Amino acid sequence: xxGVTQTPRYLIKTRGQQVTLSCSPISGHRSVSWYQQTPxxxxxxxxxxxxxxxxxxxxxxxxxxxxxFSNSRSEMNVSTLExxxxxxxxxxxxxxxxxGGSYEQYFxxxxxxxxx
Amino acid sequence: SQELEQSPxxxxxxxGKNLTxxxxxxxxxxxxxWYKQKYGEGLIFLMMLQKGGEEKSHEKITAKLDEKKQQSSxxxxxxxxxxxxxxxxxxxxxxxxxxxxxxxxxxxxxxx
Numbered sequence: 001x002x003g004v005t006q007t008p009r010y011l012i013k014t015r016g017q018q019v020t021l022s023c024s025p026i027s028g029h030r031s032v033s034w035y036q037q038t039p040x041x042x043x044x045x046x047x048x049x050x051x052x053x054x055x056x057x058x059x060x061x062x063x064x065x066x067x068x069f070s071n072s073r074s075e076m077n078v079s080t081l082e083x084x085x086x087x088x089x090x091x092x093x094x095x096x097x098x099x100g101g102s103y104e105q106y107f108x109x110x111x112x113x114x115x116x
Numbered sequence: 117s118q119e120l121e122q123s124p125x126x127x128x129x130x131x132g133k134n135l136t137x138x139x140x141x142x143x144x145x146x147x148x149x150w151y152k153q154k155y156g157e158g159l160i161f162l163m164m165l166q167k168g169g170e171e172k173s174h175e176k177i178t179a180k181l182d183e184k185k186q187q188s189s190x191x192x193x194x195x196x197x198x199x200x201x202x203x204x205x206x207x208x209x210x211x212x213x214x215x216x217x218x219x220x221x222x223x224x225x226x227x228x
Contacts, residue, residue: 004158031214043204043218056215090158094214105149105206105216107159 001027004093004108012114018079021111025072025093031055032074033105034066037088046089049074050096078113086115120205122219129195130227137190137222139205147208148188149216150179152201159204162190192224200226 005024013019025032033056034046045058049068066076072093078085088110094103121140129135139148147166151159163172165181165188172179176193192199202223206216
């Protein structure tokens with residue numbers, strides 16, 4: 001079974017631009033979470049989608065948004081890019097059977113975003 | 117908010133030696149996860165622990181969650197160069213929550 005895939009793997013953008021990152025979860029997984037990883041802040045939760053609905057959200061400004069499609073693929077968008085948005089963006093998927101349980105989360109290879 | 121502290125921050129171990137990494141929380145842990153990361157790459161899932169006192173092993177790596185569910189340890193037996201990397205613990209902030217809070221990581225170096 002294929003793992004979590006993320007595209008593109010590397011991206012260079014200029015301040016003020018916007019960017020869209022894509023994540024395809026493991027087949028059958030309906031929950032997709034996004035994380036930002038920086039040397040200073042470590043790994044921080046952005047948001048989680050399940051069945052096309054955002055269920056959880058981290059403490060990031062509204063410039064960070066996401067969505068999930070009916071096939072569970074997810075995209076995240078960052079508008080008006082700032083230098084501080086340079087980071088490794090990781091998505092993770094899990095096979096959620098019922099709410100209230102904890103499930104294994106599998107991460108993709110990440111998208112390295114550089115803002116200049 | 118829940119914070120996870122990992123110790124040590126870095127570890128240099130001679131090949132063949134055993135080592136332990138700890139992950140401590142100020143609050144009850146729900147779904148404690150251990151991952152390994154090579155620099156700049158994605159996280160590789162190692163193990164997930166849920167129940168107090170639970171212990172899981174995979175090859176030479178063993179993880180335990182203490183009875184009070186506020187501390188976990190990762191133990192590597194007979195370390196090999198392939199074990200080198202950054203080890204991260206993550207925890208769910210409440211039952212069933214897919215949002216994980218992560219520790220700052222432990223950088224493991226294996227010397228021949």
